[in-house]
Amino acid sequence: MGSLGRALSKGSIRCLTTAAAARESAEGSLFQRLTALAGTDGSAGVELNKWLEEGKSVKKWEIERFIKRLRGYKRFKHALQLSEWMDTKDMKLSRGDYAVRIDLLAKTQGVDSAEKYFHSLPKAKRNWATYGALLNCYCVNKMTEKAESLFGKMKEEKFACTSLVYNNIMTLYLKIDQPQRVPPLVQEMKGKGLKLDIVSYNLLMNSYAAMNDVEGAEKVVEEMKGEGKAGGWSTYSNLAAIYVKAGLFEKAESTLKEVEKTEGTKSREVFQFLMSLYAGTGNAAEVYRIWDALKSAFPKSTNLSHLVMLQSLVRLGDISGARVFFDEWESKCLHYDFRLTNVMISVYLNRNMINEAESIFEGAKKKGGIPTVRTMEIFMDYHMKNAQFDFVLKFLDEAITKSYSNNWKMSVEKFQPLKKYFEENGNVDGAEELYEKFKKTNSLEAAVYDSLLRTYIAAGRTEPTMRQRIEADKVEVNPEMEKLLEKVCPL
Known part of the structure; x- marks a missing residue:
C-alpha cells in the first residue's frame, strides 16, 4: 500500500499533511470542481483523488451530500462515480447508499445493470430499501411484469410495509392506463393497517379521475378530511385539476378559492399552481390577478414563475399576450432560462410559423441563452412531422452533444x-x-x-x-x- 493508501480510513478519508489543509472544508471548492466536470470526460473519482493528494480531506457524509446535489441537477453519471468511489475506499455503505446506487445505475447504464448490482449484493443487503429502489426502477420504466413480480416477492419478505412501495405500483398503473387497479391496492393497504400518505390519497383521487368518476374523487377528499389529512393546498389543487379535466369549471374555481384561503398562498408554488389551473378554466382575468398577487407577495419573481405565467397565457390561447410577456421577461431577466424560449418556439412551430420560431431561437442565443436538449427535441418533432430528415439529423446531433451529462435517451x-x-x-x-x-x-x-x-x-x-x-x-x-x-x- 502506498502513502496515499495508508492515509485512507473508513468513514472519513484524509491525506495527512498540514493541520490547516486537513481542516479545509470540502463543501465549497470541491463541489465546484465536481460541477465543472459537466459536459466533459472528467471523472468525479479522479477529481476526489486529486483533492486528497493536495492534502485535503472529505468525509463520507459530504460525499453523500454531493451525490444528492448532483442527482438534483440530473448529473447522474458523476453521482454514480462518487458512489463507486466510496466502494474503492472501503467505506461502510448504508442501506440508503446501496439504494441510491441502484437508482443511479438504472439512470446511467439501464435497468439491467441495476438488476445485476441488486442480485450481486449479499442477502443481508437486499432489504426493504434496495428492493424498493429496484421496484422504483421497474415502475419508472413501465416494466409491469417485473414490477409485479418483485412486488410479490417484497410481500413474501415482509418488505411491502410502507406507503412508498404501494405508491410506486399505483403510479405505474396510472402510467399504463390501468387506473381501475389502484382502488383495490388502497384497500389492501388499509387491510394491512398501512397508513395512506398524501401521495397515496392523491393517486387514488387521480385513479377515479382517470375513470371519469368525479364523485369517487370527491369521496376521497371527504375521507381525507375525516383522517385529518385534507385542508392542505395540494389536496384542493389536485381536486381542482380533476374538475378542470372533467370540464367542471365552476367547481374548479370554487375549489381554487379554497386553495387561496390556505396557508399555502404564502409560497410561490401555490401561486404557480393557481395560475395554471385558472388558465385551465379559461379565466384570463383570474390568471392575471394571481400573477399580480404573486408579484406583490414576491417582488423578485423567479424564472419559474415567469415560465408558469407564460404557459398559462399559451393555454388561454393568448399568443400575442404571451409574446409581449416573453419579450418583457427577456429584456429584464438576470439569468436566461431557455425553458421560456422553448415555450415560444413550440407555439410557433405548432402553427407552422418556422421563421418566427427560428427568429426566437437565434435571438435567444445572441442574448446568451443556452439551448437545451428539449429545444432540439422540439425542432426535431417539427421536422420529423414534415419529413425534413436532414434537419432532424442536424438537431439530433445537437441533442446528443447536449445530453452528455444528463443521459438523455432517444425514443x-x-x-x-x-x-x-x-x-x-x-x-x-x-x-x-x-x-x-x-x-x-x-x-x-x-x-x-x-x-x-x-x-x-x-x-x-x-x-x-x-x-x-x-x-x-x-x-x-x-x-x-x-x-x-x-x-x-x-x-
Whole structure:
C-alpha cells in the first residue's frame, strides 16, 4: 500500500499533511470542481483523488451530500462515480447508499445493470430499501411484469410495509392506463393497517379521475378530511385539476378559492399552481390577478414563475399576450432560462410559423441563452412531422452533444418515420448512422436492429458480423428478427 493508501480510513478519508489543509472544508471548492466536470470526460473519482493528494480531506457524509446535489441537477453519471468511489475506499455503505446506487445505475447504464448490482449484493443487503429502489426502477420504466413480480416477492419478505412501495405500483398503473387497479391496492393497504400518505390519497383521487368518476374523487377528499389529512393546498389543487379535466369549471374555481384561503398562498408554488389551473378554466382575468398577487407577495419573481405565467397565457390561447410577456421577461431577466424560449418556439412551430420560431431561437442565443436538449427535441418533432430528415439529423446531433451529462435517451417510437424512410430507400449508411446514435445514447432496442436489418434487405446487402454485433449489444433476438438475420447474415 502506498502513502496515499495508508492515509485512507473508513468513514472519513484524509491525506495527512498540514493541520490547516486537513481542516479545509470540502463543501465549497470541491463541489465546484465536481460541477465543472459537466459536459466533459472528467471523472468525479479522479477529481476526489486529486483533492486528497493536495492534502485535503472529505468525509463520507459530504460525499453523500454531493451525490444528492448532483442527482438534483440530473448529473447522474458523476453521482454514480462518487458512489463507486466510496466502494474503492472501503467505506461502510448504508442501506440508503446501496439504494441510491441502484437508482443511479438504472439512470446511467439501464435497468439491467441495476438488476445485476441488486442480485450481486449479499442477502443481508437486499432489504426493504434496495428492493424498493429496484421496484422504483421497474415502475419508472413501465416494466409491469417485473414490477409485479418483485412486488410479490417484497410481500413474501415482509418488505411491502410502507406507503412508498404501494405508491410506486399505483403510479405505474396510472402510467399504463390501468387506473381501475389502484382502488383495490388502497384497500389492501388499509387491510394491512398501512397508513395512506398524501401521495397515496392523491393517486387514488387521480385513479377515479382517470375513470371519469368525479364523485369517487370527491369521496376521497371527504375521507381525507375525516383522517385529518385534507385542508392542505395540494389536496384542493389536485381536486381542482380533476374538475378542470372533467370540464367542471365552476367547481374548479370554487375549489381554487379554497386553495387561496390556505396557508399555502404564502409560497410561490401555490401561486404557480393557481395560475395554471385558472388558465385551465379559461379565466384570463383570474390568471392575471394571481400573477399580480404573486408579484406583490414576491417582488423578485423567479424564472419559474415567469415560465408558469407564460404557459398559462399559451393555454388561454393568448399568443400575442404571451409574446409581449416573453419579450418583457427577456429584456429584464438576470439569468436566461431557455425553458421560456422553448415555450415560444413550440407555439410557433405548432402553427407552422418556422421563421418566427427560428427568429426566437437565434435571438435567444445572441442574448446568451443556452439551448437545451428539449429545444432540439422540439425542432426535431417539427421536422420529423414534415419529413425534413436532414434537419432532424442536424438537431439530433445537437441533442446528443447536449445530453452528455444528463443521459438523455432517444425514443425508438419517435424516430419511426426516419427509420421507415431509410428502409424504403435502402439507405444503409443512413440506417447505420442512426443505429450509432441510438447506441451512443444507450437507447438500443430490438426495434432498432429490426429496422437496420430491413434496410440491409431493401438494399440487397449482407453484413457478416451482424450476429456478433447484436450479441455484443446484448439485444435479444426474437423469431421475427431471426428471419431477417437469415437474409442479412446467413449461418
